[in-house]
Amino acid sequence: MEHKMNITGKEIIELGFKSAKWFPEAIEFINTNQLSKEEMINYLAQFKVEQIDLLTNPADFKINIKAKNELEDINVNSVVKSMEVLMKTPTIVNGAIMPDACPTGSSGTIPVGGIVVAKNAIHPGMHSADICCSVMLTDFGKADPKQVLDAAHSITHFGPGGRDRNTQFRFPMDLLAEIEASPFLNNQKCISAARSHLGTQGDGNHFLFVGTSKNTGNTMLITHHGSRGFGANLYSSGMKVAEKFRKEISPETLKQNAWIPFETEEGKNYWEALQIIRKWTKLNHEVLHDATLHTIGMQPENRFWNEHNFVFKDGDLFYHAKGATPLDAKFMPDITGPRLIPLNMAEPVLIVEGKTTENNLGFAPHGAGRNVSRTQHRKSKTGTVKDIFREETKGLDIRFFSKEIDITELPSAYKNAATVRNQMDEFGLGEVIDEVIPYGCIMAGDWQKNAPWKNKRRQDKRNRNNGRN
Known part of the structure; x- marks a missing residue:
């Protein structure tokens, strides 16, 4: 035998x-x-897993942008070409680009100002590391704008890292329980970031803006930031899981467009983790607004918020908005008012409403976007940093948390605000119902200029040079 x-x-x-x-x-x-x-x-x-090829006929996408000059023409062509490659991804069924669109990576990467609709699939690379980047407005009634900005300045936190134990906000136990129940979030790195980064705004284009309503004259506080290190950790985990699926089921798909099938256990868990990140990010805005109200002894007259960098679900369709403001109420389970579209520190924040159309897919722009990179913009400027700053922020109370001016966040770094607004009208991308006229704002600034490690490097270099003399 x-x-x-x-x-x-x-x-x-x-x-x-x-x-x-x-x-x-x-x-x-x-x-x-x-x-x-x-x-x-x-x-x-x-x-046996049947591998999925790229689409022979790429999915369609709507172009809600027009170039007005040569620089914009280069930008628009780059965005369109990138979208044409992206739309070959097998899960994709629809897409759109907004007037604030600008490229963010190699060809085939979703641009800022892009919306991509996938069937039964979540693409972590299409919401990027700054999950749930969002804006919140609180109406402070007839409060003095300077008083509000000063109070907020004493409370907020910009720059890298989080708050030390002495300045951390109390963390809700029910939210901690949700985090600990999530296979994606229940690790020390995520929990530590969730605690220490609460009440922080990061850097880049994130801001704390104070202005007055064009309609009522009331003072408004608006914050712009995302999920900080907490969300970035989920993004990293999500990309690793998506890459495993990509290698197995669609190796032809670009790495940045890998997806997690929603019908899998990983897909369901990732979707739930995204909702926890959303809840945390909303709280991240609220603690700053509430602490500012408390400091000046006020109650809010109104408050609303919206994310503009997230994944929205409608049945088996997942709308990946990489810098696009949801107009359709179905995308926001806790909708309390209109949406917010900031343009730049010297322009009003637009308060908008709108209806879903075939062109807009239920979205509006999220801001003004850029025509050139930060580096290109920096190189294009002549004169001293202080002179450029004074010229572009005349009449405004503009503050940098690091006390170092970041000229790549000044108004000239962004697309023309009037052009964005005109194209919103032209393509039916939301109706402006009010504007928050700027008084001033706080941003991180060039926090790397005098970062401790840079100062140490400079001192080490000085010591070496002195040793040679």
Whole structure:
């Protein structure tokens, strides 16, 4: 009688399968039932994954942007070409670009100002590391704008890292329980960031803006920031999971466009983790607004918010908005008012409403966007930093938290605000119902200029040079 050897994972891999979590169960079944080679191949057929090719006919996308000059023409062409590559991704069924669109990476990467609709799939690369970047407005009634800005300045936190233990906000136990119940978020790195980054705004184009309503004259506080390190950690985990699926089911798909199938356990868990990140980010705005109100002894007259960098679900469709403001109420379960579109520190923040159309897919722009990179903009400016700053912020109370001016956040770094507003009208991308006229704002500024590690490097260099003399 012939003695059969037990098979191992090696034999299954030799048959063309990649190591997977179903291996132990399959090996046990094959060995327990002493399957012949033919029987084993027939049994393993159920685990064979059919690879998905790129779309031969790329999905359509709507272009809600027009170039007004040569610089804008270069920008628009780059965005359109990138979208044409992106729309070959097998999960994609629709898309659009907004007037604030600008490229963010290699060809095929979703641009800022892009909306991409996928069927039963979440693409972490399409919401990027700053998950749920969003804006919140609180109406301070007839409060003095300077008093509000001063109070907010004493409370907010810009720059890298988080708050030390002495200045951290109290963390809600119910939210902590949700985080600990999530397979994606229940780790020390995420929990630590969630605690220490609460009440922080980061850097880049994030801001704290104070202005007055054109309609009522009331003072408004508006904050702009995302989920900080808490969201960035989820993004990193999501990209790793999506990459595993990409290698297995669609290796032709670009790495940045890898996806997590929603019908999988990982997909459901990732979607739930995104909702927790959204809840945390909303709280991140609220603690700053509430602390400012408390400092000046006021109650809010109104408050509303919206994210503009997130994934929105409608049935089996997932709308990835990389810098696009949701107009359609179905995208916001806690909608309390109109939406907010900031342009630049010297322009009003637009308060908008609007209806879903075939062109806009239920979205509006999220801001003014850029025509050139920060580096290109910096190189294009002549004169001293202080002179440029004074010229572009005349009449406004503009503050940089690091006390170092960042000229790449001044108005000239962004697209022409009037052009964006005109194209909103032209393409039906929301109706402006009020404007918050700027009084002033706070941003991180060039916090790297005098960063401790840079100062240490400079001192080390001075010490070495002195040693040579």
